[in-house]
Amino acid sequence: MKKDIVIPKVENVHIVAIQEWSDDFQENCWYAYLLNATNETLEMAMIVSRAYGLINGENRNTMQLRHAFAKVEPKSAVKIEFLENNVLQLNNEFMLSYFIGNQMFDKKFMFKVNSINERAQTDLPVIGKRGVMGV
Template identity: 50%
Template sequence: MKKDIDIPEVTDVYVAAVREEHEEYGSLDWNAYLINDLAETLESVLIVSRGYDGTRETSVMRHSIAKLPPQSFAKVEFLQDDVLQLNNEFSVSFFAEGKMFHKKFVFKKNSINEKALREVPVMQKKGVLLK
């Protein structure tokens, strides 16, 4: 039965960690974003995130986005400095083109840092990008 389920490959949908100044506190914070670089709207987006390593694990966070239009992005969550020392996994499921898509994005521990910054599509900002 499971072998009969066709889940197509995810392309042009990314997760990025972007360093931004917090307007109220004036601090530099890392935020995770979901980016839709497709020509299609993503519908019923479900994101499950968690941080982990061999001995530590964070709480599981669940997020939903009803619709994410083409060539757009949405903030998923704030990333505390403590969790950057862990592997940070974002399990993303959505509907597009009448099909269900799913992909896991994993930031390896300590990979979210200033040295790893590069241009992030759609956002026109610098961040750490997972494809």
């Protein structure tokens, strides 16, 4: 029975962190984005995010945040959430599930402690911006 279950590999879909100017905070802030670099529309994209780890030797956990997008167009990105500076010191995890046609895709993306920073930025596919890609 288990051998009959096919779990497709997620390709060209990423969770990325992009630094942008915030008028609210009057500074550059980090935001998480769902980046669809495929030629297909992602349907019913659901993301559960959380951060966890140690700060000053003390265990810290954020609450889980849930996000849903009915459609994510091909070759585009949608903003998921603001990444507050304190959570950048923690492991940031994003569980992504979505459909292409009748096929469900699922992947966990991770940003390790302090991995979201200006030095770690690379050119991101499709959107012409720089950012940090989750692994």
